[in-house]
Amino acid sequence: MLDPVDVDIADSDFLTNQSDLDDSSDSDIDNYCLAFTCKNRLFGRQKPLHVVLGAGVSADIILWRNKQISAYIFMGATLTWLLFERLGYSLVVFFCHASLLSLTALFLWSNFGSLVHVSAPEIPEIVVPQHLFMRTAISMTTTYNQALRSFGQVVFGTDIRDFLAVAATLWVLSVAGSRCGFLSFLYLVFVILMTVPALYENLEDSVDSIAEKALIEIKKQYAVLDGKVLQKLKKKVISYKNKKQP
Template identity: 50%
Template sequence: MAEHVESVMEKITEKFHGHDSSSSSDSDDEKSSPASVKSEINRLFGRQQPVHKVLGGGKPADVFLWRNKKISASVLGGATALWVLFELLEYHLLTLVCHILILSLAILFLWSNATTFINKSPPHIPEVYLPEDPVLQIASALRIEINQCFAVLRDMASGRDLKKFLTVIAGLWILSIAGSCCNFLTLFYISFVLLHTVPVFYEKYEDQVDSFAEKAMAEIKKQYAVFDAKVLSKIPRGLLNDKKKA
């Protein structure tokens, strides 16, 4: 009987030891899980938040990331229809607004007069007006953003950050080339399509994109260091430093 009890106790201790070893192996697996590997990757532009929060975290972010495919497809389809209407068919905005108003007023007028012949009450036409608070909030947000842009432009024009200055000049030059190839409406439509495709693609393949971007940024920094040593460092800055000291 005592030998039987000892054998049972040995089996129980072996089970506990096996459970401890499996839990320790699970913890080791968790340490080497993809989540820890993801944290080691430097995110694009130093991003610390998910893509959804970077885009605002609200309904616009849901549309851009195709959280609701019907709404996203409807928005993109509507933008495509407007682009085809104005760009390919060369329809004008003022003409479109006037035609929509003519059609709406004609339908409401005929419907209101037809109710007298069919003995029904006329349709209720709702009052349409712009609320004050949202308009003021939008205007205030635009004012803040415009002032920040002016401050950034002033800071870059002062010559304090040569790297940022060259980056902005290159970006504006690329934008001017794109503007010479297409008009504003086409450029706006291309930007709108990119907003509906690039964030989804990046969210799906963010690890691969971030890894590639990290290598590309390292190479760009290396080339910029060479350019700085060979070209930028040879630019005389004595007059500018004397002015700052004075």
């Protein structure tokens, strides 16, 4: 049974008009069920996590839908981090050693492969379509412009909450960057990306419940801070600007 407290006006209308369900299409019922089950999700999410992450190959890898491919990528990233960060390998040395090993193996294969009746491999040609570069450039330009607009809204806007959120994020990133190198920082982000979404998908009901309570408490504390500090500071800034104007 559904808790009446959790049922809003639209939900109650839907439930009281159960006689109309027979006349509704399956898609309408599915859309309603999706909207109801996604209520109070983290950050107001109204779509499944797989759809939020793109619903493609990248989402399958992040959520470990194909465990074999995800495991290979995770092990490859871990091996790269160990080689360059922990063992002190430089990119130039690694490239030269890998090229030397590949060159030696292919040379021996092409010259002695006939002894074991194995033909030498052919070097493949890579053909990249032009529209791929165009779509990539357009996507990067769109992302760059959106980032600039978001930055402008924070810098030239009057919402102190957005400013504090961006400032806190940059401060946390600066602290993390000062504690580890760039490659370690990228690997840490990669590990978080490969673990947190998958864990959240399995435990989203519990996480959303805890997060909702935490957000309510944060809003209460922010309301107190806003009333005692931020509003007074905002009034002082406005009055100072008014005095400066002729």
